[in-house]
Amino acid sequence: MKLIFKNLSLTLTGLFTMISVTTVLASDNSYTLDTKVCPSIPQKILVIDQKSGWWAGDGGDFGLNLMNAWKVACEGVINFEYRHRTYGNGSYTGGNFGSFGSQVNEPTDDGEFPKDPWNTYSQIWLLSGGEADSVDLRTTTKLWKRYQSGISKSGANIFIGGGFGNVYHANALTNALGLGSMFIADREAHEYPTPSSGVNATAYIKREDKLNTMHPLFEGVDQLVGDLQVGSYKMVSDHLTTSSSIQILTNNPLGKPVIGIVKRETQKMIFDAGVHRTYGILAGEKGTLRYLQNIAVVLAK
Secondary structure, X not given: OEEEEEEEEEEEEOOEEEEXXXXXXXXXXXXXXXXXXXXXXXXXXXXXXXXXXXXXXXXXXXXXXXXXHHXXXXXXXXXXXXXXXXXXXXXXXXXXXXXOOOOOOOOOOOOOOOOOOHHXXXXXXXXXXXXXXXXXXXXXXXXXXXXXHHXXXXXXXXXXXXXXXEOHHHHHHHHHOOOOOOEEOOOOOOOOOOHHHOXXXXXXXXXXXXXXXXXXXXXXXXXXXXXXXXXXXXXXXXXXXXXXXXXXXXXXXXXXXXXXXXXXXXXXXXXXXXXXXXXXXXXXXXXXXXXXXXXXXXXXX
């Protein structure tokens, strides 16, 4: 880990040198996070990844590197527990990956997840898989039903991410939360590209035309990745339904609603139907990285 100082000025006064640092960034494994964009109170964040490849699996070490760098940037404030649950994939807690299950059998619960009671997590993030992907866990399994029940009854603030046809678990959870199906797939997720094959942003959601710049979710964000070219695949957003229960905050490059927030008396939920945008971080997209940090701040409780 290294520290990068931006906007650093020196003032010489006699024997003393006064150093003014306006922004300090923590950098680890090419992920650079602003140490000033952290929740004001400690957050315990549970991340459940249901895709054969979002932040693990086909995604390689993307999630591991991101979350480790994030914990460094917000030391003592953010703690992640991450679990990658698919047929034949593993889990990450405390820095180690482990394998379980198989391609043909339902993964069995090892009794260690989540590590703590559901209602002790400040935030729960769900990264949705797709029904057309044979590796992704079925929502009819006992394991998923336990997750769904635990999340919906936890009282935690919630982030749900889908995209590129992966809305299967997202809609199962929003239905369990009494909101109906909130995600609409614009394609079927038959395949999944790997970010190691190269990542380039091909379309953006820009501050001047689509971002709700008054919302804290987009503070410090000039543009978000909309679509990506990952290897030979063009990854595009799905979209959200519109209803009285959700405030739409921005549209995707095709003009369809893609990010929204639901506010209840004691709970907030952020939905993003283009979570593939996180891979833009690998291409140096700072606005998208700042957006991720803002999610944790907005959902802090």
